[in-house]
Amino acid sequence: xxxxxxxxxxxxxxxxxxxxxxxxxxxxxxxxxxxxxxxxxxxxxxxxxxxxxxxxxxxxxxxxxxxxxxxxxxxxxxxxxxxxxxxxxxxxxxxxxxxxxxxxxxxxxxxxxx
Amino acid sequence: xxxxxxxxxxxxxxxxxxxxxxxxxxxxxxxxxxxxxxxxxxxxxxxxxxxxxxxxxxxxxxxxxxxxxxxxxxxxxxxxxxxxxxxxxxxxxxxxxxxxxxxxxxxxxx
Numbered sequence: 001x002x003x004x005x006x007x008x009x010x011x012x013x014x015x016x017x018x019x020x021x022x023x024x025x026x027x028x029x030x031x032x033x034x035x036x037x038x039x040x041x042x043x044x045x046x047x048x049x050x051x052x053x054x055x056x057x058x059x060x061x062x063x064x065x066x067x068x069x070x071x072x073x074x075x076x077x078x079x080x081x082x083x084x085x086x087x088x089x090x091x092x093x094x095x096x097x098x099x100x101x102x103x104x105x106x107x108x109x110x111x112x113x114x
Numbered sequence: 115x116x117x118x119x120x121x122x123x124x125x126x127x128x129x130x131x132x133x134x135x136x137x138x139x140x141x142x143x144x145x146x147x148x149x150x151x152x153x154x155x156x157x158x159x160x161x162x163x164x165x166x167x168x169x170x171x172x173x174x175x176x177x178x179x180x181x182x183x184x185x186x187x188x189x190x191x192x193x194x195x196x197x198x199x200x201x202x203x204x205x206x207x208x209x210x211x212x213x214x215x216x217x218x219x220x221x222x223x224x
């Protein structure tokens with residue numbers, strides 16, 4: 001099973017809402033990632049977890065709060081978002097955080113902030 | 115961070131080979147060259163990677179210049195399902211992030 005699943009597929013939220021994005025993999029991978037992708041742009045890294053510890057935070061605003069409850073799950077908690085945060089949010093995983101490791105991406109959650 | 119440059123778009127005819135170029139003139143000795151592609155409405159998927167030598171797998175071939183300042187992804191027989199955005203990326207040693215370039219949008223004509 002080389003699948004990364006993400007829920008929900010689509011999410012519409014107001015600026016005062018609190019919501020969460022979920023990501024799951026059962027490949028035994030120990031590195032997990034959140035990316036943000038705006039329309040017609042490449043994915044941009046937001047966070048990296050390695051062995052369930054936050055290893056990289058790419059200066060992401062605190063209204064995005066990642067969480068890695070265990071080695072298979074990755075959450076992204078959203079609060080007080082802005083309309084410019086509307087984007088496709090991609091989760092990925094890899095065996096470890098090494099230069100040769102392939103990253104496996106989920107299909108993404110398309111987020112719209114009203 | 116090392117950067118990559120790719121043409122914005124390319125076109126190919128179905129069942130013909132496609133050569134997708136990538137320049138990475140500031141590549142360092144420890145950078146691996148990774149290629150990913152993103153089909154419409156999907157997340158990126160891994161295609162191939164290499165360090166110095168040319169590489170082949172079931173999806174594609176990767177030709178790396180001797181000075182490593184450029185590389186070419188080769189799809190041997192393009193199909194309509196190969197229409198996607200192809201990203202050439204560099205990744206350093208352990209603990210470094212994957213930084214996507216702007217990518218090449220490949221259109222395949224039947």
